[in-house]
Amino acid sequence: MTMQFNMKNMWILGLFLLISLPCSLEAAWETLQKGVDHQVISYQNGHIHLYRLHLKKIQLDLLDARQYGMNAMSVRDFAVKSNALLVINGGFFQEGFAPLGLMIQKGKQLNPLRRVEWGVFYIEKDLPKITHARKFEINPDITTALQSGPRLVIAGTIPSLVPGTRSQRSAIGMTANNEVILAITQNVLLTLSEWAQIISQHCTYALNLDGGGSSQLFQQLRGQELFIAGITPVPNAFAVFDRY
Numbered sequence: 001m002t003m004q005f006n007m008k009n010m011w012i013l014g015l016f017l018l019i020s021l022p023c024s025l026e027a028a029w030e031t032l033q034k035g036v037d038h039q040v041i042s043y044q045n046g047h048i049h050l051y052r053l054h055l056k057k058i059q060l061d062l063l064d065a066r067q068y069g070m071n072a073m074s075v076r077d078f079a080v081k082s083n084a085l086l087v088i089n090g091g092f093f094q095e096g097f098a099p100l101g102l103m104i105q106k107g108k109q110l111n112p113l114r115r116v117e118w119g120v121f122y123i124e125k126d127l128p129k130i131t132h133a134r135k136f137e138i139n140p141d142i143t144t145a146l147q148s149g150p151r152l153v154i155a156g157t158i159p160s161l162v163p164g165t166r167s168q169r170s171a172i173g174m175t176a177n178n179e180v181i182l183a184i185t186q187n188v189l190l191t192l193s194e195w196a197q198i199i200s201q202h203c204t205y206a207l208n209l210d211g212g213g214s215s216q217l218f219q220q221l222r223g224q225e226l227f228i229a230g231i232t233p234v235p236n237a238f239a240v241f242d243r244y
Contacts, residue, residue: 045188049185056243071235087239089170090235093210102147118132148172157200170185170216172206
């Protein structure tokens with residue numbers, strides 16, 4: 001009798017926990033084109049979009065609004081001007097849209113490194129990497145780099161984070177198979193800790209990008225257009241192109 005009672009309680013508890021979960025963090029990947037997979041996770045009253053990039057099949061570059069004669073632009077404008085397939089906002093900036101931290105585009109440094117408690121995402125010999133800003137060293141094999149922060153996932157582990165307020169979020173990360181993950185919330189507000197918990201299920205390393213009003217994405221792949229608009233334009237962005 002005692003065993004039946006306990007098993008019944010366990011079943012009820014399990015059902016309650018299942019119903020109480022705010023979202024399903026597992027969804028199918030859809031291939032949008034060669035080298036780009038997309039996954040949409042329903043969360044609360046919105047969605048989380050994940051893009052899985054295979055760098056041997058596509059090109060991931062950094063875009064700078066100053067090269068188009070602007071201080072800042074929306075990601076949609078970045079996509080139109082550069083003919084990119086997919087664009088997501090980049091790192092932090094100060095008054096006047098001056099970028100904060102390292103920027104490297106096609107091997108050329110556009111903005112200097114800041115020795116602060118941030119991280120750097122970079123591509124070296126077609127391999128994505130994320131490291132602490134203090135450990136980063138520039139070398140000729142690095143084609144793309146952006147400094148932002150904080151790091152959300154380090155070798156599969158979530159570091160100690162100041163939760164902060166709930167806000168729209170975006171991030172860039174990498175898998176154990178050297179695939180790049182771009183992630184963004186759509187009508188979902190999260191603390192940094194909550195964001196890291198979600199990202200850690202898909203990345204072994206991940207770096208937070210500028211969130212809040214800067215968080216934005218534009219996609220035009222396989223005839224599908226998606227525009228997650230931000231409140232403010234941004235001075236830099238990551239962009240995906242066909243690899244010819």
